[in-house]
């Protein structure tokens with residue numbers, strides 16, 4: 001492609017602001033292959049705020065649109081960076097792809113497996129690039145730990161993992177960004193589906209295909225909330241879960257989390273291998289985003305700082321350039337760069353729509369397993385064969 005990639009950011013809420021910071025970091029590093037040419041949001045307030053931020057951070061004013069129809073009619077853009085609540089990923093991504101725009105869609109790329117299938121089909125039909133906005137595995141911490149486990153073999157053969165976090169997060173019942181997240185119909189589920197998309201992607205990235213899952217979910221807090229666009233309803237997404245994941249390789253792991261622990265918070269998140277263990281430094285659902293510390297069976301400790309140095313030292317200059325363009329190590333900035341490059345060069349993005357769909361299918365399999373009360377094969381959810389939990393959402397939105 002000659003000239004700059006003209007991008008429309010669609011959805012101007014929280015994550016759009018974080019993407020903008022990524023574009024700003026790229027511009028400041030001297031990367032000028034893109035322009036944020038347009039913004040689109042149904043909220044005039046969010047639209048105006050992000051437009052002001054683009055002006056302040058990038059030094060120019062994008063064209064603003066109050067809905068996708070007007071944007072597709074009038075805007076001069078090549079690509080869309082879609083930062084919308086999950087229920088609107090497919091309703092917006094599909095017309096964008098039909099209009100020939102390459103798209104990066106925030107995880108989980110569609111509110112159900114079927115919605116994701118339709119987005120992927122539209123990208124294929126229109127010969128468009130479809131990227132998943134998934135940053136965690138591109139962060140230097142996650143890249144270094146992946147290298148330590150899968151290339152350097154620092155903990156030996158991986159055997160099992162356990163991610164156990166019990167914490168307290170007060171429910172936000174007021175902000176738009178949280179009201180849609182309290183509704184299965186708008187979000188697809190709770191945090192198993194939302195931040196859990198990062199967890200699933202990183203587990204697939206580290207350990208390969210997941211064969212079978214079990215899952216038990218609990219919802220403790222059910223206040224009635226004015227859910228955007230669908231009205232008053234009781235909160236119906238999970239506060240607590242216990243999950244087991246059986247990988248095709250034979251590796252086994254469990255994941256348990258709750259936001260509702262009013263006291264005695266815990267974070268015990270490790271991968272164990274035949275020669276040691278790696279402990280995750282963070283407690284949210286972004287595994288190894290901030291790296292991990294290694295402890296070997298003989299008592300040797302490798303703190304993350306040393307691990308990161310070892311990882312960087314063994315990269316060739318060409319690998320460094322490709323992995324951390326302009327020396328940038330923040331996953332979200334790399335994600336924005338990768339999308340622009342894939343559009344400009346007509347090359348596949350590092351994390352395409354199918355990869356997003358595979359991670360989402362793991363999350364959906366967890367809901368399906370809880371719903372069915374028995375173990376579920378991830379492949380059966382990815383193919384659409386098992387969908388009982390998701391059927392209500394598909395019916396509501398006509399998917």
Ligand SMILES: NC(=O)c1ccc[n+]([C@@H]2O[C@H](COP(=O)([O-])OP(=O)(O)OC[C@H]3O[C@@H](n4cnc5c(N)ncnc54)[C@H](O)[C@@H]3O)[C@@H](O)[C@H]2O)c1
Pocket residue numbers: 010011012013014015016040041042043046067068083084085086088092106107108133134135176177178194
């Ligand atoms: N990668 C990450 O770490 C991360 C973090 C947060 C959110 N996300 C993802 O980003 C996406 C958006 O989340 P968010 O936290 O930014 O949500 P948000 O509620 O803060 O922002 C969503 C925006 O979309 C707008 N909107 C809603 N429907 C619209 C429509 N039909 N057309 C145009 N605009 C519309 C809203 O007015 C709002 O401004 C989700 O997919 C979420 O999972 C990713």
